[in-house]
Amino acid sequence: MYVRQTWLFSFEEWLEIEPSERRIRFFSALDLSSYAAQLTSPAPQGAKPISREAILRAFLAAPLEGVSTFTKLHQRLESDLRFRDQCGFSLHEPVPSISTLSRVFQTIVDQGIAVKLFGDLVRQCRDLGLVDGEHVAIDSTAVQAYERKRPRSGVQATDQANWGAKFDAFGNKLAWFGYKVHLAVDTKSELPIAVEVTPANVFDGDMAIPLMEKLYQERWKTRFLLMDAGYDQVKNYEAARAFGAQAIIPMNRRREKEPPEGMDFDGTPRCTMGYRMTYWGAESDWLKFRCPHATGHVDCPLGMAACSASNYGMVVKKHVDEDVRRYANPHRGSRTWKMLYDERTAVERCFSRLKEWLTLDGVHVRGIEKVTAHAYINAIVLLASALAMHRTNRIEQVA
Structure with missing residues (x-):
């Protein structure tokens, strides 16, 4: 039997906190100065630039507020003085224009800021014991593209939005044009610890190894990798064994007669x-x-x-x-195997929060690099929220 003590972080309870107070706690868990420095030109010209740290804070607060476009973020900063102040903007200066927000987001993409911040927050969560990576669930979810749909036939670029299809829980085939977000989620905390984004036509089974490699690079001591039957390929079992883990995957018997x-x-x-x-x-x-x-x-x-x-x-x-x-x-089929596989639902709950409570489904940028940054920002919000709740609990214990 594999019994682990779990750290219970309820994202739903986190969302019940009054928004203004929640933002205070959220930003208290983030030190963005070093990341903001990478967004500032070393030799600024012209008028004094708008605080890049404030813009970065606004981008991170936006998913919590259900804001998914640059236009809506600009409008929110103009109309909500408290939100503007908590993000770090001066109340006596104009808010960043839509074009400025777009340019800064492009810099975030070019500099890989979201990827770096995500990695640093994951390591903070690990150091605090909020995640341990011992049991990891892997899966993907569909994301619609904010781009013109292309014909299904013909040669398609491998790094752009494409057509994908999946079967839902009732066996219905669902098709979409866009991307897939692939996650490796720590089942103890239901927090993401590795992210990949691909065009929608990329097969799920081919993305397990890239996610495993990210876990290996970060030196996670993963014992079990939990995946659904779509990942039932010999190469995934072999890769898990090579990384010192056991893959827990139901067998896909469609190709086996006997x-x-x-x-x-x-x-x-x-x-x-x-x-x-x-x-x-x-x-x-x-x-x-x-x-x-x-x-x-x-x-x-x-x-x-x-x-x-x-x-x-x-x-x-x-x-x-x-x-x-x-x-x-x-x-396979033993009670322990079934108990382990049941933990795979952690990744489904993680996707549910990213889509229903945050803005993973609200893609309003074009191109796989920007969509990747969008996915990372939403994952960062989950991690920062968990860190904020942990910090709040520690302060209350001390008090």
């Missing part, structure tokens, strides 16, 4: 009488299976004598490396 001889689809051996053997635990990466009659799971007409002269009954051991796709430690 299981290998002497076993079921899930890797459970069958005894000489054709009964499924009983999983009896694992030692290191050796899976142990016992005679089902000896364990009381079936009433074999020949008893244990058909397979073994031992009173213990026949025993079969399988090493995970014999077939990394079919064998897993813990064994």
